[in-house]
Amino acid sequence: MIEARGLARSFTGKHGTVEAVRGVDLDVAPGEIVGFLGPNGAGKTTTLRMLTTLLAPTAGTATVAGHDLRADPAGVRRRIGYVAQGGGTDPSVPALEELDLQARLYGVADRAERIAGLCARLDLSGLERRPSAALSGGQRRRLDIALGLVHRPPLLFLDEPTTGLDPQSRGNLWEHIRGLRERDGTTVFLTTHYLDEADALCDRLLIIDHGRIVAEGTPEQLKRRVAGDVVTLELAPGPDGAPEDGLSGDPATGRAKAALAGHPAVREAAVAGRTVRLTVENGERELMGLVRLLDGAGVELASLSLARPTLDDVFLTVTGRSLRDAA
Numbered sequence: 001m002i003e004a005r006g007l008a009r010s011f012t013g014k015h016g017t018v019e020a021v022r023g024v025d026l027d028v029a030p031g032e033i034v035g036f037l038g039p040n041g042a043g044k045t046t047t048l049r050m051l052t053t054l055l056a057p058t059a060g061t062a063t064v065a066g067h068d069l070r071a072d073p074a075g076v077r078r079r080i081g082y083v084a085q086g087g088g089t090d091p092s093v094p095a096l097e098e099l100d101l102q103a104r105l106y107g108v109a110d111r112a113e114r115i116a117g118l119c120a121r122l123d124l125s126g127l128e129r130r131p132s133a134a135l136s137g138g139q140r141r142r143l144d145i146a147l148g149l150v151h152r153p154p155l156l157f158l159d160e161p162t163t164g165l166d167p168q169s170r171g172n173l174w175e176h177i178r179g180l181r182e183r184d185g186t187t188v189f190l191t192t193h194y195l196d197e198a199d200a201l202c203d204r205l206l207i208i209d210h211g212r213i214v215a216e217g218t219p220e221q222l223k224r225r226v227a228g229d230v231v232t233l234e235l236a237p238g239p240d241g242a243p244e245d246g247l248s249g250d251p252a253t254g255r256a257k258a259a260l261a262g263h264p265a266v267r268e269a270a271v272a273g274r275t276v277r278l279t280v281e282n283g284e285r286e287l288m289g290l291v292r293l294l295d296g297a298g299v300e301l302a303s304l305s306l307a308r309p310t311l312d313d314v315f316l317t318v319t320g321r322s323l324r325d326a327a
């Protein structure tokens, strides 16, 4: 649905040249929900504006929804929907008028039917006569999405769809976005600052930093590839019931460390008191083997837990900074 190669854009102004996007390759398959994740100024919006024909690339090529970006921008525009950051509705115009105007602009033949269908699908029924100023933040975002979908595009671009919404409205919007894919097979390409959004909504993520894609994969793959899983083992107290101090040569922690050291999936092992914290590749799969290994070494466990790294860990690893700080 999207195939871009070497897409780049620089801006030249009084203060010199800014290379906003420096050669991005990306592929999006039909029916995917792909998230474009990165801190402020990373190049997300510039990439999106190029893919939606609003901004000419300085270099590179792309085919979007079956049309060449440079040779046939009008063809691209007919086949995509674009919901900009902050939307584009006039606060004083009733929702229905906005939708009707959009449908006329695109020459939609069954306007009334299409609009009623979209309003029902996006929970806007009954609100058609309200101006967008009288809609809640979540309702306004759903109206923006309805406007982007009036002409039945197979590909929808969303620029930070949930920024500024409360958690409940965000969750609700995610449901609607998933519904578009499930019911109509709509492909969705969205930008976001939010790691939880990327995790909950997207099939695949592209992480962009300083105008380049620095990591790519499913949320699960990214978490595994970059950080491994964290397994925390709490060793049972010593025979006299007193907690033994791992730092002063406790035999059980020593045995545990020695047993785990040679395990191929264990990347790191850190001991604090009677707690052993391991970074393990494919933790879920390896867990039982680790327990058996410790059992064989005569190490008794009081508790055991497995935690997945977060996307923030991934981001920190690939960009050297936390997305939370950067955003």
Ligand SMILES: Nc1ncnc2c1ncn2[C@@H]1O[C@H](COP(=O)(O)OP(=O)(O)OP(=O)(O)O)[C@@H](O)[C@H]1O
Pocket (backbone or CB within 6 Å): 011, 012, 013, 018, 019, 020, 021, 038, 039, 040, 041, 042, 043, 044, 045, 046, 047
């Ligand atoms: N019209 C412009 N003129 C000059 N520089 C620009 C222009 N548009 C964007 N830039 C610069 O290009 C870089 C990328 O900006 P872009 O808006 O694509 O980032 P972003 O990842 O979408 O950020 P945000 O999350 O804040 O929307 C930034 O350094 C920005 O200042």
